[in-house]
Amino acid sequence: MTQFCPDCGEPLLVELPPVRRCIRNGATALSRYLEFLPISEVDKALHLGEGNTPLLPLNRLTKRFHLPPVLVKNEMLNPTASFKDRGTVVSVHMAKSQGLRRIGTVSTGNMAASTAAYGARAGMETFVLVKEDTTKEKLLSAAAPGARVVKVEGDYGELGRQSFALGKKHGIYFMNSVDPFRVEGYKATAFEIFEEFQPGNPGSIVVPVSSGGHLIGLMKAFVELKEQGLCTDLPSFFGVQARGCAPIARAFTEGSLRYREWGIPSTVAQSISNPAPPGGNLALRMIRELGGEVLAVSDEEILSAQRLLAEEEGLFCLPASATTLAGVLDLQGRGRLASGEPVVLVATGSGLKNLRVFPAKHGHVYASSLPDLDRLIASLTGLSISVKNTIE
Amino acid sequence: MTQFCPDCGEPLLVELPPVRRCIRNGATALSRYLEFLPISEVDKALHLGEGNTPLLPLNRLTKRFHLPPVLVKNEMLNPTASFKDRGTVVSVHMAKSQGLRRIGTVSTGNMAASTAAYGARAGMETFVLVKEDTTKEKLLSAAAPGARVVKVEGDYGELGRQSFALGKKHGIYFMNSVDPFRVEGYKATAFEIFEEFQPGNPGSIVVPVSSGGHLIGLMKAFVELKEQGLCTDLPSFFGVQARGCAPIARAFTEGSLRYREWGIPSTVAQSISNPAPPGGNLALRMIRELGGEVLAVSDEEILSAQRLLAEEEGLFCLPASATTLAGVLDLQGRGRLASGEPVVLVATGSGLKNLRVFPAKHGHVYASSLPDLDRLIASLTGLSISVKNTIE
Numbered sequence: 001m002t003q004f005c006p007d008c009g010e011p012l013l014v015e016l017p018p019v020r021r022c023i024r025n026g027a028t029a030l031s032r033y034l035e036f037l038p039i040s041e042v043d044k045a046l047h048l049g050e051g052n053t054p055l056l057p058l059n060r061l062t063k064r065f066h067l068p069p070v071l072v073k074n075e076m077l078n079p080t081a082s083f084k085d086r087g088t089v090v091s092v093h094m095a096k097s098q099g100l101r102r103i104g105t106v107s108t109g110n111m112a113a114s115t116a117a118y119g120a121r122a123g124m125e126t127f128v129l130v131k132e133d134t135t136k137e138k139l140l141s142a143a144a145p146g147a148r149v150v151k152v153e154g155d156y157g158e159l160g161r162q163s164f165a166l167g168k169k170h171g172i173y174f175m176n177s178v179d180p181f182r183v184e185g186y187k188a189t190a191f192e193i194f195e196e197f198q199p200g201n202p203g204s205i206v207v208p209v210s211s212g213g214h215l216i217g218l219m220k221a222f223v224e225l226k227e228q229g230l231c232t233d234l235p236s237f238f239g240v241q242a243r244g245c246a247p248i249a250r251a252f253t254e255g256s257l258r259y260r261e262w263g264i265p266s267t268v269a270q271s272i273s274n275p276a277p278p279g280g281n282l283a284l285r286m287i288r289e290l291g292g293e294v295l296a297v298s299d300e301e302i303l304s305a306q307r308l309l310a311e312e313e314g315l316f317c318l319p320a321s322a323t324t325l326a327g328v329l330d331l332q333g334r335g336r337l338a339s340g341e342p343v344v345l346v347a348t349g350s351g352l353k354n355l356r357v358f359p360a361k362h363g364h365v366y367a368s369s370l371p372d373l374d375r376l377i378a379s380l381t382g383l384s385i386s387v388k389n390t391i392e
Numbered sequence: 393m394t395q396f397c398p399d400c401g402e403p404l405l406v407e408l409p410p411v412r413r414c415i416r417n418g419a420t421a422l423s424r425y426l427e428f429l430p431i432s433e434v435d436k437a438l439h440l441g442e443g444n445t446p447l448l449p450l451n452r453l454t455k456r457f458h459l460p461p462v463l464v465k466n467e468m469l470n471p472t473a474s475f476k477d478r479g480t481v482v483s484v485h486m487a488k489s490q491g492l493r494r495i496g497t498v499s500t501g502n503m504a505a506s507t508a509a510y511g512a513r514a515g516m517e518t519f520v521l522v523k524e525d526t527t528k529e530k531l532l533s534a535a536a537p538g539a540r541v542v543k544v545e546g547d548y549g550e551l552g553r554q555s556f557a558l559g560k561k562h563g564i565y566f567m568n569s570v571d572p573f574r575v576e577g578y579k580a581t582a583f584e585i586f587e588e589f590q591p592g593n594p595g596s597i598v599v600p601v602s603s604g605g606h607l608i609g610l611m612k613a614f615v616e617l618k619e620q621g622l623c624t625d626l627p628s629f630f631g632v633q634a635r636g637c638a639p640i641a642r643a644f645t646e647g648s649l650r651y652r653e654w655g656i657p658s659t660v661a662q663s664i665s666n667p668a669p670p671g672g673n674l675a676l677r678m679i680r681e682l683g684g685e686v687l688a689v690s691d692e693e694i695l696s697a698q699r700l701l702a703e704e705e706g707l708f709c710l711p712a713s714a715t716t717l718a719g720v721l722d723l724q725g726r727g728r729l730a731s732g733e734p735v736v737l738v739a740t741g742s743g744l745k746n747l748r749v750f751p752a753k754h755g756h757v758y759a760s761s762l763p764d765l766d767r768l769i770a771s772l773t774g775l776s777i778s779v780k781n782t783i784e
């Protein structure tokens with residue numbers, strides 16, 4: 001399957017025939033949005049219950065920072081604990097419809113686990129190509145469902161490009177980050193947000209940006225809803241990168257049409273640390289047309305936002321997801337958020353996937369014997385006696 | 393709040409006034425089943441989007457093992473990746489309605505993370521008491537949302553009992569494993585299963601058993617549906633323990649009314665390794681009345697089932713959850729499953745919570761340079777050349 005334009009090198013998008021479409025009734029996201037997707041029916045043997053994720057108002061953070069109403073679309077509650085499942089399920093449907101028995105992906109984390117799980121569910125041979133220095137935890141979450149995981153020594157961007165030729169040769173459909181069918185799957189998240197706000201609309205949608213595929217999918221969904229006459233005003237889209245790897249945000253700020261490859265990434269937000277995002281230029285063009293912004297936030301802001309989401313709202317997410325709150329605080333400081341218009345943060349991946357990143361010093365961990373517990377609790381509730389924090 | 397009968401020591405259950413109840417329309421589990429729950433309204437500021445979890449047919453496993461239709465109720469897709477959230481949200485509603493500002497729990501894993509998250513969401517001070525040797529990963533997932541986590545040296549069963557007195561003294565509502573409101577919350581899972589099968593019913597429901605609270609909640613829900621005339625036949629209930637810590641299964645096999653405390657637990661299924669389950673006798677009594685069974689499976693069967701769920705269906709769960717499939721294979725072998733009657737496995741917790749348990753040798757992990765990748769993939773797809781597995 002061709003995934004990039006042979007002329008300009010930019011990712012190809014699915015263009016649906018120009019017929020009237022509507023949102024159907026149905027229990028699953030795929031069945032409700034089927035008319036907007038490049039699949040003709042939902043195969044229950046391929047899906048894993050992705051979608052239908054909660055949209056939660058963050059009342060405490062909204063109040064604390066005097067924000068417009070902020071809500072989280074919690075994509076952490078997908079089958080493999082990240083938004084990737086939304087896309088993987090559509091790509092796997094496509095692989096099946098083409099009679100393919102082998103799928104693959106090039107990834108360091110969320111996409112690897114997602115592709116491995118859906119490959120197992122579909123009974124397909126699954127190949128996951130990862131960086132040489134990938135941690136054992138990440139290897140395991142892709143290896144657990146039985147995928148063949150290959151640690152590849154060499155340039156990672158080059159590996160991404162070569163995977164398509166290898167796939168063609170060996171009959172493996174590589175559903176990488178901007179695979180056109182994967183991008184179609186991300187549209188379902190936007191449709192769910194749209195449905196939740198009916199008859200209104202959110203003022204803005206804020207999403208972490210790595211390859212650009214997720215942001216492109218969310219924007220494409222709202223553009224299609226408008227084309228179909230189902231909504232009139234589009235929300236503003238804000239893409240957030242980490243300052244230590246922000247090629248798209250840099251190009252946006254400079255007013256460039258094309259990004260320059262980032263040097264060596266340096267950020268805690270590993271899952272969005274992509275120095276040469278294959279959908280970067282397309283995302284830039286679309287976000288300019290729709291009137292949004294790609295911005296960058298510092299690691300300090302990201303870790304602070306991660307902590308705020310956990311401690312104030314009970315949402316423990318990866319640093320990449322926390323960029324959305326960091327971004328909102330930045331946008332608010334610059335007067336970029338319309339007061340009163342709801343802001344939706346898309347939380348993309350669970351903090352369980354990288355517990356080590358969470359700064360241990362943030363935790364309140366104490367030790368006690370059973371007889372001393374009464375006194376310790378008294379000191380913690382009364383806050384009258386100083387006690388030793390024993391996290392390390 | 394009193395949680396155990398002062399006379400017999402068994403857990404107290406909520407008894408709802410004898411009025412006609414029905415399942416309402418509503419987007420969330422709590423709102424649909426409100427008439428069956430001891431809360432008068434859903435406070436959106438307290439919930440985290442728990443429930444509405446997928447029920448997935450396991451076609452490949454059903455076929456491979458010639459089973460009746462097996463489905464998974466995937467409770468891993470709750471906000472903190474375990475079934476505990478179903479109960480915690482109801483207990484937190486209760487705490488709030490009583491004007492309490494402090495909550496707590498005694499746990500080593502799933503319940504700690506769940507209580508910490510909902511405590512943060514509610515803006516309550518949260519106390520989590522854990523075993524002295526709890527791993528850093530487990531400490532972090534409770535500490536991340538800002539709970540005060542105390543590692544307590546001493547007998548763990550005794551800690552559970554003393555927590556209630558400490559809670560009374562310091563104004564902390566300890567919502568432990570058989571807290572009556574927590575048990576009420578587990579009913580929602582059963583109601584969702586009931587709704588999915590309408591107008592039919594599953595033949596059996598299979599669930600891991602630790603304290604007994606989860607199993608009690610699921611059974612109580614179906615009993616109440618029957619009392620209300622909403623269903624006629626109840627499913628059979630099967631509780632599964634690990635053979636290395638199976639006090640309730642032992643008592644069931646022996647025909648005893650009360651279990652004897654297990655000695656030193658030894659099983660990979662840590663999250664159900666409870667040698668003195670506080671709901672054990674009540675669960676025994678109820679399962680006898682309803683005509684089910686409590687059985688035990690070996691660690692070997694558990695790990696094999698964990699692998700089968702991951703590799704055949706893309707579901708990566710904790711060993712405790714895999715006991716359900718191991719149990720089904722055992723029941724099938726003994727002719728205990730009615731042919732053609734659907735079996736629902738309740739998957740209770742995500743494999744992401746304990747990646748280390750998953751046997752590394754199960755994974756297919758290889759290494760390659762970029763130029764050699766073509767040859768490696770050829771060997772893996774053609775299976776003609778032997779290649780080295782490099783997981784360790």
